Structures are given as C-alpha cells and as structure tokens.
Amino acid sequence: xxxxxxxxxxxxxxxxxxxxxxxxxxxxxxxxxxxxxxxxxxxxxxxxxxxxxxxxxxxxxxxxxxxxxxxxxxxxxxxxxxxxxxxxxxxxxxxxxxxxxxxxxxxxxxxxxxxxxxxxxxxxxxxxxxxxxxxxxxxxxxxxxxxxxxxxxxxxxxxxxxxxxxxxxxxxxxxxxxxxxxxxxxxxxxxxxxxxxxxxxxxxxxxxxxxxxxxxxxxxxxxxxxxxxxxxxxxxxxxxxxxxxxxxxxxxxxxxxxxxxxxxxxxxxxxxxxxxxxxxxxxxxxxxxxxxxxxxxxxxxxxxxxxxxxxxxxxxxxxxxxxxx
Numbered sequence: 001x002x003x004x005x006x007x008x009x010x011x012x013x014x015x016x017x018x019x020x021x022x023x024x025x026x027x028x029x030x031x032x033x034x035x036x037x038x039x040x041x042x043x044x045x046x047x048x049x050x051x052x053x054x055x056x057x058x059x060x061x062x063x064x065x066x067x068x069x070x071x072x073x074x075x076x077x078x079x080x081x082x083x084x085x086x087x088x089x090x091x092x093x094x095x096x097x098x099x100x101x102x103x104x105x106x107x108x109x110x111x112x113x114x115x116x117x118x119x120x121x122x123x124x125x126x127x128x129x130x131x132x133x134x135x136x137x138x139x140x141x142x143x144x145x146x147x148x149x150x151x152x153x154x155x156x157x158x159x160x161x162x163x164x165x166x167x168x169x170x171x172x173x174x175x176x177x178x179x180x181x182x183x184x185x186x187x188x189x190x191x192x193x194x195x196x197x198x199x200x201x202x203x204x205x206x207x208x209x210x211x212x213x214x215x216x217x218x219x220x221x222x223x224x225x226x227x228x229x230x231x232x233x234x235x236x237x238x239x240x241x242x243x244x245x246x247x248x249x250x251x252x253x254x255x256x257x258x259x260x261x262x263x264x265x266x267x268x269x270x271x272x273x274x275x276x277x278x279x280x281x282x283x284x285x286x287x288x289x290x291x292x293x294x295x296x297x298x299x300x301x302x303x304x305x306x307x308x309x310x311x312x313x314x315x316x317x318x319x320x321x322x323x324x325x
Contacts (some may be wrong), residue, residue: 019095124239159278186213220255267313276304
C-alpha cells in the first residue's frame with residue numbers, strides 16, 4: 001500500500017509499471033500515490049521523461065463492461081475538450097493513463113463577482129457538451145434513488161442526528177416528478193474537486209461514475225456542492241440551455257434534494273466505516289457547506305477522513321432541512 005503523496009511500496013512498483021504503456025516505462029519514471037476517490041480506485045501521478053500523467057487503477061471486481069463504458073465516455077469527452085485525454089487503457093488491469101491537468105479550482109471564480117457570469121456560462125456550456133455525447137451501448141442506467149434507498153438502509157444502526165434522518169426520509173418519501181426527457185451521457189460526480197480550469201476551458205476529472213442519467217442530475221450536483229442559491233441556479237440552467245423561467249423546474253428541485261440526500265448518506269456511511277461514533281447534533285449546530293469547504297481549503301478537514309465525512313454529511317443534510325424549513 002501507499003500513502004497519499006508518497007511512493008508505492010516496493011512490491012507494488014512492478015505491478016503499477018505494468019499498467020503503463022511501454023514508452024512510459026524506464027528508470028526515469030517515478031510513481032507517486034495521489035489518493036483515491038469514493039469509488040475505491042487508486043490514483044497515482046506518473047512522472048516520466050516524456051511528461052507527467054495520471055494513472056488510475058480500479059478494483060478488478062468491477063465488471064469489464066462497466067469499466068469499458070467509463071473509458072469510452074472519457075474518450076468521447078476528451079475529444080469534446082471537456083475531459084483529460086486518455087493515453088492508455090488496460091482492461092485486464094482496469095488501468096487508465098490520462099494526461100495530467102493542472103488544477104485551478106472553479107469555486108473562487110464562481111464566487112468572485114467579476115468572473116461569476118462568465119464562469120456560469122462556461123459551466124453550463126460544459127455540462128451541455130457532456131450531455132450531447134452519444135450514449136455508450138449498452139447504456140445501463142443506475143437510478144440514484146435506488147442507491148439512496150440502499151445507503152439509507154445501511155445507516156439503520158448508526159447514530160445519525162434526528163434532522164439528518166428526517167431529511168433523508170423526507171426526500172425518499174417524495175414521488176419523483178416526470179422525467180424532463182430521455183437519458184443523456186452524464187458525469188454523475190460533479191463535485192468541486194472534479195471541476196478544474198485548463199487554460200480557458202473547464203475540464204472534468206474522475207469519470208468513474210459516468211453513465212446515463214437524467215439531464216438534471218449533473219446540474220443539481222454542481223448547484224448543491226457550489227452552494228448556488230435559486231437565482232444562481234436559474235442562471236446555470238439558462239447557460240445550459242433550458243431557457244429562462246420565473247421558477248426553477250420541478251425536476252431540478254427534486255434532483256437537487258436527491259443529490260444532497262444521497263451524498264449525505266454516503267458521507268455518513270464513510271464516517272461510520274472510518275470509526276466515527278456518530279451522535280445527535282441539533283440542526284443549528286450543524287456546519288454549513290460554506291464552513292466545511294472553508295475548513296477543507298485551509299487543510300483543517302479532509303472529506304476522506306471520518307471527521308471530514310461526518311461534517312460533510314451534516315452540512316449536506318442541513319441544506320435539505322433548511323430548504324424545507
């Protein structure tokens with residue numbers, strides 16, 4: 001195993017080098033662990049004489065068809081200019097080598113009044129380009145609601161705050177509105193860490209969850225994690241191309257609540273798995289998303305650690321409870 005920021009163990013080096021194309025192997029190549037996403041994939045920075053790349057190795061238990069769908073979607077997105085270019089793919093090892101994109105975050109540009117409008121237009125247009133990609137066949141849809149129900153059940157024996165449980169149950173008891181249209185190719189994990197600038201274009205990272213979904217899901221995800229109020233969300237939808245209206249569409253409102261509920265339950269479960277004891281916290285003492293992002297920004301909180309996952313869960317559930325209140 002390896003720790004983030006450090007080299008892999010000696011006995012893993014050969015296995016990782018075997019995931020690289022022949023032209024990137026050699027004595028000048030070094031591999032450093034960057035971390036891993038919620039999907040469980042291990043991510044490495046590969047420095048070579050030809051340049052720097054990213055190596056992502058997914059657990060071999062992932063069905064090959066599902067892995068190929070993700071890679072095919074990323075290739076198409078890269079061709080459209082919204083994803084890192086795929087350099088090499090090894091189905092047997094579930095490994096993908098992509099170009100390294102220098103990360104410049106989106107959130108500061110969104111919250112700066114001087115760049116807010118142009119950033120919203122870029123964000124909406126980028127999501128539209130992803131959704132315009134042809135569906136990869138066979139297109140297997142995974143209903144986020146089904147996953148949310150399963151994740152909620154996993155928390156039955158975990159001490160979640162009363163407002164968290166109530167918020168999750170309230171969303172799951174709500175009947176989904178009619179779908180806006182046919183499935184589209186979606187990224188399905190547009191949290192701020194996966195939104196980076198490269199020059200003047202917006203590049204989306206981590207395509208592990210990519211696949212068919214309702215068009216509102218990606219839009220709702222960025223609205224939740226980037227803390228958009230209703231007027232800002234309306235501008236995002238207009239930039240995407242849904243047109244302007246006096247009220248947010250019912251499908252978007254529902255998707256926004258579902259995203260917050262699903263992610264809150266996922267982070268609660270991550271905290272539980274990490275050994276967090278849980279406990280009851282009143283709504284007014286729960287952190288806000290702005291506070292959580294601020295702590296992450298200064299290195300005082302890490303979402304991958306139990307305390308960070310717990311804080312994220314409370315903040316996400318708070319967005320649902322606050323809107324209901």
